[in-house]
Amino acid sequence: MTEETRRPGRRRGSGESPQTREAILEAALAAFEEKGYTATTIRGVATAAGVDPALVMHFFGSKDGLFDAAIRGPGMPLRRLRDVFEAGPLDGLGxxxxxxxxxxxxxxxxxxxxxxxxxxxxxxxxxxGILKDFMVAEVLQPLAxxxxxxxxxxxxxxxxxQMIGVAITRYVLRVDPMAALxxxxxxxxVAPTLQRYLTGDLGL
Amino acid sequence: MTEETRRPGRRRGSGESPQTREAILEAALAAFEEKGYTATTIRGVATAAGVDPALVMHFFGSKDGLFDAAIRGPGMPLRRLRDVFEAGPLDGLGxxxxxxxxxxxxxxxxxxxxxxxxxxxxxxxxxxGILKDFMVAEVLQPLAxxxxxxxxxxxxxxxxxQMIGVAITRYVLRVDPMAALxxxxxxxxVAPTLQRYLTGDLGL
Structure with a gap:
């Protein structure tokens, strides 16, 4: 079978390249976003990424494994918090x-x-549990x-x-006065709350 | 058909009594807790409450209607927050x-x-959306x-x-240092954070 006669929907010459892996993770994140976690399937992600479901299983083992890899990948927005505390002083960090x-x-x-x-x-x-482990290992421990x-x-x-509560009230539930600020x-x-948690007297 | 020959699993002489309604809401809360929202069905709740599924539909219209009624009922624990701010002064309320x-x-x-x-x-x-509406109408507005x-x-x-964030880190995700306090x-x-939000200078 030549390149030209391969079945449509399969990524040409992809094999196990890092590009294929990235394409699968991108497709997984898009699927979690569009369909929700429960409705996302290995087969659907494979189709969206133009690869065989067996390759997704080979790389990630399960839907949970796919979720784990996706949130640990470069596409995870919370990674952008790290350079904030890695670059600057504690003063004003909140x-x-x-x-x-x-x-x-x-x-x-x-x-x-x-x-x-x-x-x-x-x-x-x-x-x-996977998100918690990521959050602890990649955000809380480095911050600590x-x-x-x-x-x-x-x-x-x-x-x-406090940051999680802000996200839930403002962006998830969109409670009026919070979303309108x-x-x-x-x-x-909110910054004084965060700064007190970082450097203030907590009475502990 | 006499009382004695009714089908098993049907609550005797229940009809539309308040007790039946309460039994359905209790069964619904138990089902949401045990199976999660997606896996909970009108039929399953009806069976657990010992009533006909048609009666559950008659009372509540849909699973969302059932959820709405369940969180507005006396079994909703967040109701217990109200007497805290209705009874006492703003001082020390946090x-x-x-x-x-x-x-x-x-x-x-x-x-x-x-x-x-x-x-x-x-x-x-x-x-x-239903939980948000309850929270705003029954907790946030009365508090405000x-x-x-x-x-x-x-x-x-x-x-x-801040309270939602505490619940998620301590009771839902059970992040170690939070759960261990x-x-x-x-x-x-946390109380100084809450008190500042209630009565402090927020700079708004």
Whole structure:
């Protein structure tokens, strides 16, 4: 069978190249976003990526494995939080973090993707555990390394609790007064909370 | 057909009594908790409540209608937040609210029920809208009425954002340092955030 007579819908000469892997992960993220976690299937992702379902299984093993790889990949918007705390001082970090976080959620590509990831995590206990593990390993632990003291991990998760709550009320549930605040208003209201969690006296 | 020869599984002489309605709502909450929102069916709830599926449809119209009625019923644990702000002064309300909220989540009956309600809301956009409407009408608006100033609704939703984030990190995702804090530690860490949202200078 020559290149020209291959079945349509199969990526030419793809094999196990990194490009194929990336294409599958992109298709998976798009499917989680469009159909939700439960309705997404290995077969559907394979068709969208133009590869054989067996190749998706070979790479990722299961839908949960696909979700795990997708949120660990470069397409995961929360990765963009890391350079905020890796680049700057603790002073003012609360404000810089919430500003970057809101800019991710307001981004027309990253926002819906993050929304889909959160919905997937909420609709499947396995996916929820996968997102939690990613969040701890790739966001909370690296953040805690930049925070001083024995309670650095507690400070990091308190900060995360406020950021997650902002995302849910503003972008997921879209509760009116929260969704109507400007970025600057929300930063002004929330940054002092985050900064206190990072460097203030928590009484612990 | 006498009472004795009725089909098993049908509640005797129930008709449209308030008791029957309550039994259906209890069965619905239990089903959302055990099976999740997607897998819960009108038929399954009817069987568990010992009534005909047509009666469930007659009362509630659809699964979403059932969810709406269930979270508006007396079995909804978040109702217990209201007497906290209806009974006492604004001073110290942040601490009293988080203490009551944690006691609801730590309750062996109310905690799993609230968890199930949040998962249902996360797994279905319709259910999410229903929970949001309940939250705004039955918790945020009544709270805002006790808060002073033009920005009372904004203050109420900022408070809600922190409480929701605490629940997700501590009780849903069970992130280690958050889940390991004692009630008193968590109250000490979070109450100042809530009190500032209620009565502090937010810079808005």
């Amino acid at each position: 404000e810089r973090l919430i500003r970057r976080y809101l800019s991710i959620w307001d981004d027309p590509v990253a926002g819906p993707r993050l929304h889909a990831v959160m919905q997937a995590a909420a609709s499947s206990p396995a996916a929820g 390394e930049h925070v001083t003291g024995d309670d650095a991990e507690t400070r990091a998760v308190l900060l995360a609790s 400007t970025t600057d208003q929300l930063v002004t209201a | 601490e009293r609210l988080i203490r009551r909220y944690l006691s609801i989540w730590d309750d062996p009956v109310a905690g799993p029920r609230l968890h199930a309600v949040m998962q249902a809301a996360a797994s279905s956009p319709a259910a999410g 009425e006790h808060v002073t100033g033009d920005d009372a609704e904004t203050r109420a939703v900022l408070l809600a954002s 004692t009630t008193d530690q968590l109250v000490t860490a």
